[in-house]
Amino acid sequence: MKQLWEKISKNRYYQMVFKNPFTYITGAVLLSIMQIALFAYSGNPWGVSGTFANWGAWLYQLFGGSVEKWFYFSSSGAQATLDAGILSHTGTMLNVGLIFGALLATLLASQFKFKKIKSLRQVVAAVLGGLLMGYGARLAGGCNIGALFSGVASLSLSGWVFAAFLLVGAFIGSKLLAKFFM
Amino acid sequence: MAEFELDCLGEACPVPLMKTEKKLASLAAGDVLVVHIDHSCAMKNVPEWARKQGYNVEVEEVDDGEWDVIIEK
Amino acid sequence: MNTNESRPWNQTIGDNMGGAGMTEPSTATVRKRPATARKKKRNQLPIGLAVFAGMIVIGVLLSLRASSLGMFWLFGGCFGFILQKSRFCFTASLRDPCITGSTSITKAVLIAFALTSIGFTAIKYSAFANGLPIPGQSYVQPISVATAVGGVMFGIGMVIAGGCASGTLMRVGEGFAMQMLALVFFVIGSLWGAKDMGWWTEHFISGAPRVFLPDVFGWLGAIVIQLLIIACLYVAADLWERKKMGTPEGE
Numbered sequence: 266m267k268q269l270w271e272k273i274s275k276n277r278y279y280q281m282v283f284k285n286p287f288t289y290i291t292g293a294v295l296l297s298i299m300q301i302a303l304f305a306y307s308g309n310p311w312g313v314s315g316t317f318a319n320w321g322a323w324l325y326q327l328f329g330g331s332v333e334k335w336f337y338f339s340s341s342g343a344q345a346t347l348d349a350g351i352l353s354h355t356g357t358m359l360n361v362g363l364i365f366g367a368l369l370a371t372l373l374a375s376q377f378k379f380k381k382i383k384s385l386r387q388v389v390a391a392v393l394g395g396l397l398m399g400y401g402a403r404l405a406g407g408c409n410i411g412a413l414f415s416g417v418a419s420l421s422l423s424g425w426v427f428a429a430f431l432l433v434g435a436f437i438g439s440k441l442l443a444k445f446f447m
Numbered sequence: 448m449a450e451f452e453l454d455c456l457g458e459a460c461p462v463p464l465m466k467t468e469k470k471l472a473s474l475a476a477g478d479v480l481v482v483h484i485d486h487s488c489a490m491k492n493v494p495e496w497a498r499k500q501g502y503n504v505e506v507e508e509v510d511d512g513e514w515d516v517i518i519e520k
Numbered sequence: 521m522n523t524n525e526s527r528p529w530n531q532t533i534g535d536n537m538g539g540a541g542m543t544e545p546s547t548a549t550v551r552k553r554p555a556t557a558r559k560k561k562r563n564q565l566p567i568g569l570a571v572f573a574g575m576i577v578i579g580v581l582l583s584l585r586a587s588s589l590g591m592f593w594l595f596g597g598c599f600g601f602i603l604q605k606s607r608f609c610f611t612a613s614l615r616d617p618c619i620t621g622s623t624s625i626t627k628a629v630l631i632a633f634a635l636t637s638i639g640f641t642a643i644k645y646s647a648f649a650n651g652l653p654i655p656g657q658s659y660v661q662p663i664s665v666a667t668a669v670g671g672v673m674f675g676i677g678m679v680i681a682g683g684c685a686s687g688t689l690m691r692v693g694e695g696f697a698m699q700m701l702a703l704v705f706f707v708i709g710s711l712w713g714a715k716d717m718g719w720w721t722e723h724f725i726s727g728a729p730r731v732f733l734p735d736v737f738g739w740l741g742a743i744v745i746q747l748l749i750i751a752c753l754y755v756a757a758d759l760w761e762r763k764k765m766g767t768p769e770g771e
Contacts, residue, residue, distance in 0.1 A: 270565045286491055289628035292606025297632045299602065301639030303595050307588070308655040310640070311599070313685040314710060321711025336718030355592040358582060360689055362596020365575050367693030369597070370604035371487070371512065372568030378485050378512025379695040383457035390459070391702040394681020397673045398688075398702075399709020403717055404670030406661040408685035409610040409678065412670075418636035420644070420742050421660035422731035425749075427671045434675015435614035442680055443619075447462055459682035459698055460612065461619060468620065487694060491607045496620055499765050511564060512695075 274375070283373040300418065307355075310415035313363075314408035316356035317399060323351055337403070390446045401434075450479045455489065456513070463489035464496060467518070471502075474520050482516040483509075490514045603690045611678045611687055621764020623757035630757065634750045641734075641743045648739070657732070664728035666720045681706075 273279055287295070304310045322332045326347075332338045338347060351357050371377040382388060402408040405427050407416065413431065416424025453470050455463035463484045471480055484490060493516050494504045503519040575597060583590030602608070613629040616622045644654050661667065678684040681702040683691050688706060691699035733742035 267563070270563045274563055274565055286487075287602070287606035289606055289608060289625050290631060292602055292608040293628040293632040294635065295602045295606070296599070296608065297635035297639065299595065299598050300632075300636050301643070304640060304656060305643055306591060306595075310656050310659055311595075312659075313689065314706075317685075317707045317710040318714045321707045321714065324707065325711060332714070335715060336721060337714040353586065353589070355588050358589050358592040359596040359599070362575075362593040363600035363603070363686065363689045364596075364693040365571065366597035366600020366602075367604040367690040368600075368695075369568060369571050369575065369693075370601045371694050372564045372571055375562070375564040375568075376487065376508075376512045377564055377567075377695055378510075380457055380485055380512075380697060382697045382701065387459060387698045388701065390680045390682070391698050392705045394677040394679075395688075395702040395705025395707075396709035396712070397677025398681060398685065399677075399706045399711070400713040400716075401670040401673030401675075401677060401709075402685065403710055403713025404666040404720060405674065406667070406670075407659070408674060410684075410686050411659065412661060413610065414632070414636070415656075415659050416661060417633050417746075418640045419656055419659045420637065420641060420733040420746060422733060423661035423663045423667060426663050426667050427661075430668045430671025431675040431678075432614050434672040434677075435611070435679050436618045436675075437672070438676040438679025439615055439618040441676065442461075443465065446680055447465060459696075460609070461615065465619065487604070488607045488609060488612065492612070492616070492622070495624065496622060496765075499622070511562060 283370075284375075300414065304418075310411070310419060311359075312356065312407060312411035312415060313360060314399070314402035314411055316354070316360050318403060319346065319354060319356065320351070321399075322347055386446050390442075405430075448477050448479070449475075450481065453480060453482045455482055455484045455486075458484075458486065458489075460486060460488045461492070464493050467493050467516075468496070471497075471500075471518065471520060476520050478520050480518045480520070482518065483513070484516060485513045487512075490516070494518075599686070600690060600693055603686060604694060609683065609687045611682075611684045614675065615679050617757070617760055617764075621761055623761040626757045627754055630750050630754050634747055637743060637746050637750070641739065644734075645739050660730045660732045662725050662728035662730050664724045666724045666728075677709075 274284070300311050318337070322338060325332060332347070333344075338344060346354065368377070382391075398408065402412070405412045406423070407413070407427075409431070412427045413424055416427060418424075451470070451474065453466060455466055458466070463482065463486060467480070467482050474480060482493060484493065490506060494506050497504045497516070497518045505517045507515045507517065509515050575593075579590050579593050582593050608628070609625060610629060613625040617626060640656070644656065647654050674684075678687070681688065681699070682696075683699055683702070685706070688699045688702050692703055733746065736742070737745055
């Protein structure tokens with residue numbers, strides 16, 4: 266059996282598709298095709314961070330909290346989504362599917378390795394970075410996917426404005442990284 | 448022709464590249480730097496950067512999800 | 521254009537130094553390393569196939585619940601697979617120009633912008649031309665102080681956390697504990713942001729303009745101008761990299 270796996274892994278086409286990395290351009294083209302397909306299928310472009318807000322709300326509800334009075338969740342659509350629960354949430358399936366898709370890609374390339382957190386600096390960076398991203402995405406109405414990628418593709422000026430400020434933030438972040446997190 | 452090692456296992460993007468850049472600046476022409484990485488991004492962006500600088504680069508997969516990037520200045 | 525020059529994975533050359541400490545200068549020449557025994561690599565293909573089978577099962581179960589759930593699962597899987605294979609990272613597209621001057625990912629992102637702009641315009645225009653409501657207009661966000669503050673916050677956050685929203689999810693799938701932690705706080709941050717959105721909306725966002733480019737330039741004008749801007753940015757990115765990293769010999 267082991268021989269079979271070895272044989273497949275050495276196959277030229279297997280190497281091309283599953284073992285070797287794709288070029289950035291290949292990725293760009295494939296992502297674009299998928300993004301357009303998703304838009305055509307669902308009527309909405311790709312978004313990632315909106316789902317995180319819902320996850321937060323469901324988690325909060327689990328601990329006895331309530332978001333009913335919050336402006337952000339006040340629309341009937343938002344309420345309906347929350348009431349339907351996480352297992353009926355398409356955005357959740359997309360995000361979790363993404364995680365599994367990446368996992369699958371690494372396994373088929375035999376490149377999976379669990380990487381532990383190395384230092385306190387990484388903890389601080391992850392916590393701070395996560396909070397900033399979560400909060401910032403709500404403010405801007407989306408993340409690098411929903412507000413940037415989908416925003417620009419949707420011919421919205423907001424996408425470009427967001428991009429400009431992302432660049433500013435990335436610049437500041439790079440300086441912080443070099444100074445504190447290396 | 449000295450050989451140096453740089454352990455970047457467990458480092459987050461873009462730390463392996465930043466450390467490699469720094470280390471390589473202190474090396475002399477002809478020296479070799481072996482960078483140990485386990486980050487999939489780094490296995491692409493470190494060799495790409497090194498090649499653009501004009502160095503010889505080889506990438507070896509030493510284990511599942513671990514690579515040695517061998518750079519000759 | 522593939523910059524990957526890794527050898528076939530099963531070639532056992534070189535010795536495994538597995539995370540020994542820093543800088544040990546030695547005079548051994550690199551190219552002629554002895555082929556010593558290395559850590560036994562496990563072929564993860566069978567595990568991968570098991571995961572794939574599991575994903576199919578989940579997909580089917582979801583589809584039984586609602587076909588849209590199954591489809592979104594499929595789309596998610598595709599996005600994750602593509603992102604990981606190409607090591608695509610929006611964070612890197614904005615961060616690398618600041619750190620090393622490299623703009624290869626920046627250019628790839630610009631290409632993605634161009635292709636999706638064309639696709640989206642086609643879909644939106646076709647709806648418009650048929651008198652139907654234009655899909656996806658909720659993604660035309662208001663432009664306000666909140667956009668700016670949010671952009672800067674997200675920019676800082678994604679660089680120090682080592683990944684953006686899609687990048688964090690991708691790295692969770694790749695097994696990075698750091699991004700798993702970042703994800704947890706991304707969710708918390710999102711909840712916190714949602715909580716404060718009432719305040720931000722009241723003070724900055726309500727009344728802020730939503731600018732849909734075709735409203736300003738017409739459909740054809742909008743896509744042409746957008747593509748032109750992308751083209752200019754592409755050239756700018758190329759020039760930036762040449763400036764920061766030097767030009768290849770002979771050019």
